[in-house]
Amino acid sequence: MKRTMLLPVVSLALCLAACGEGSVDRVERARAEIAAMELGAARVDLAAALDEKGDDAELLTLLAGVQLRLGDGDGADATARRLEQLGRGGPELARIKAEATLLRGRPEDALALLGNDNTPGAWRIRAAAKSALGDSNGALDALRRGAAAGGDALLLRDYARFLIDARDLDGADQQVAALARIQPDGFDALMLSADIASRRGRMADAHTVLERAAKRYPRVPDPWIARATVYDMQGKLDEAVAMTARAAAIAPDDPRVIDLKVQFASMKGEWEKVRTILSKDEAKLEPTSANALSYAEAMLQLGHPEQARAMFQRALTRSPNNPYSRLMLAQAQLATGDAAAAYATVRPLSDSVLAGPRELELAEKAARAIDSADAATLRERLASAKQSAAQDLSRKGQAAFDKEDWNSAVAAYAQLAQMGEDAEVLKRLALALSHAGRTDEAIAAADRARTLRPEDPDTVYMAGYVRAAAGRDRAMALSLLRQASQADPGNAQFKRSLARYSDPGGA
Template sequence: MTSRLALALLLALTGCGDDAAERVARAEREIAGMELGAAKVDLTAALADAGDDPAILRMLAAVQLRLGDGDGAAATASRLERSGGSQAELALIRAEAAVPRGNSDQALALLGQDASPAAERVRAAALSAKGDTAGAFAALQRGAASGGDPLLLRDYARFLIAAQDLDAASRQVEALSRLPAGKFDAALIAADIAVRRGQFAEAHAVLEQMAAKYPRVPDPWLARANAFDLQGKLDDALAMTSRAAAVAPDDPRVRDLQVQFASMKGEWDKVRSLLARQERDLDPLSANGLSYAEAMLRTGHPEQARAMFQRALTRSPNNPFARIMLAEAQLATGDSLAAFGTVRPLAASQLAGPRELELAVKAADAAGLPDATPLRARLRAAQAGQAQSLAAEGQAALAREDWSAAAQAYAQLAQSGDDPEVLKRLALALSHAGKGEEAIRAADKARALRPEDPDTLYMAGLVRARTGTDLPTAITLLRKASSAEPTNAVFRNTLARYQTQPGA
């Protein structure tokens, strides 16, 4: 809170009674500790005691907006208007409140020509909700250039992470960390970037410090749970989830992790119990949607599971988990030929592991197909570790950003035959290793094998954009990938990230 606002509050509360003053003071401490739900309760109570004081209303609106409570913030804006709030501040509050309520056009109209960093942040959110990712990116760039708004820098960093530009995101985090009001988000995002780079010890150290500093906030525990999950440390992830649940038992993110880990442990009745009330509203491609579909399969409802996985795969044909699970559901319903057709693209890859190959063998055997014999030989080889060790080496190297090691592992795999999955990863590693021409050749070879595949289009565009080679072609390829999968945030954000560069 600025000293000016603190002074305004002090003057406003003179004579308002001890209860209101105490509640506002406690709310200030809660906001500093990121206990926004508690601050909302205290500010609401303070207003009940002190009346519609403009300074308290401004505090409450800010808290409501940070919580995503658009209805509450809009109501607070109406009270602030009656109490003498300026038209400029009212327009900004109402614009931001309109976004979570699904009224993006109204938000943009309310913002008008306001070019302040806060307005650009809200404009970016509204444009993003409308599907205008390029417009959102441009607004974030303008806002970052014109001033240090902590929430804008937070959103800008998150956008860049989704565009897989971790270096640029780290620069925004550095700027954010220099702002007193940005330290919480800066630390969380820095930990996220560290996890994405495989720097788990560094991430856990940051998050442990955050948990000590913000003891009543679940975010550090949730982030540690996700990090431990990526490390394959399920028991530690469960322990962190329990810590988060102790702080915020009703937080939907806590429930989501409980579902995820119950799925990993095969506790399917628990998964169904946790998600039963949401069944009709579950996105089939979300983690919860996929977990619920698998729970239906594992508890004896293969037809329903098949329909759910079919919807997921239709929306995202390159989702390997949805493809594997649909094949399992098809096998469970007796349609072995369809199951083999579903799993075959995964089993054909040199990156195929025992799970994909074993499923393909089962489907081919059940359908009486001759493909079972060579697949069985490949399954034995996979179980013996052939090719899998190279695939594991390559994946581990990608995670720790050892681009040369990753390129070497995938180049060895590529010698065994043309495989678009291998070539995509090889192209990515080569582009980061400064071998632009080789990266483009690998990506184009993958695209030639699967010319309409959104992933191969994306990689062919990405390596060109990263190396600054033929940007018009790069943008065309990225745009095709994004059009093929319009819900893919990585595709959308990467396109927006590069299409504004000179020469594009």
């Protein structure tokens, strides 16, 4: 895990008594900043206090906790070495060193440093290390052991996040409730509660919780970032942009704020703005990242199709099932005069029953450019798609998903499935049927989707998930979940669902 929680704040009475007046002020301010989640400022104040007074075990321990929360493994490791030079040792220092080692990308060494420590903090770090090693079963076991070892806010936070990723929102709710009892109105409890509410489609509840978080933690951008995301989910772009501006006023250089600026500028078609934001970091962009794809589209829209084509080709090579990359690569290919390549690229999208006007229009242009007989059929489909019942049903199905109105989702996707067999439609239908308690139909739909796309990890996962969620055919369910996880080893949801359902005891 890249982000870890702060170690418990230890008593500073002895060190404060020995510090000069400047150090006292800085330490008191740092404690207030930690309580307000202003961790960057706290790190600066603690470092300044240590520079003035010299190394002090209590202050160094506090600084290490801040560094760990900020994901600064190198800094925490250096602080741990300073503690060792003062003669400090024991389990607390071992936990600091283990978490710092984990943040520095050495999970196996982190596990070794923990030894036989059975405190909740040690179990939390073990869970993070197991996750880093791809052992979701081991991570879940560690989280459960840690919860049994005693109420610990940091562990409960990580436990809730794990269950959210595994789609076990009820289980996550239980951990958040326990966390809120330990830290009423605490930062993590508020943010996790809002996350769960938004995933359940309870957007008003999410905004209410995030408003409370913003008032409680006024110098932290996270509540505003989360509200921007919720508004985006609601399709309220102007409100999302306004929330992003509130976050930017607090932390203009926060990568999450920059990501949102790029996302919303792309949605508004403000391509010059996108290029301005991202051009300085072009060489560092991960090809499949949202920012890289937005930058590539900006290049296309601003008259640089060859550059865009190269970027979209890299993205599609890395992620062959990404429909956006496929569509945009075809558009770039057409813009560079390679209509044959464009048509071959877009066909998997335009042949689908879910194809919309954008996919069909691009396919029709490419087919016409190469004098394909398919052009006439595509032209007819394009005209029909503008008033298409399939598109209306697709919108209704997605809206029902967002609100967790499973019966309406079933109705929408069942009608879509009748218009022609499509793996994506059947996959969504299977999930809706599963949530609606119609297990046999869910399994049938998922299996049919897997038959249509047998090599797709998503369809394999869904066939396993609907069985596991219903407690049906456990051996086959786990086999399918394992197969999906192996096919897409970077997918945390696949791994955590496998871990969640591999243990018959449940979450």
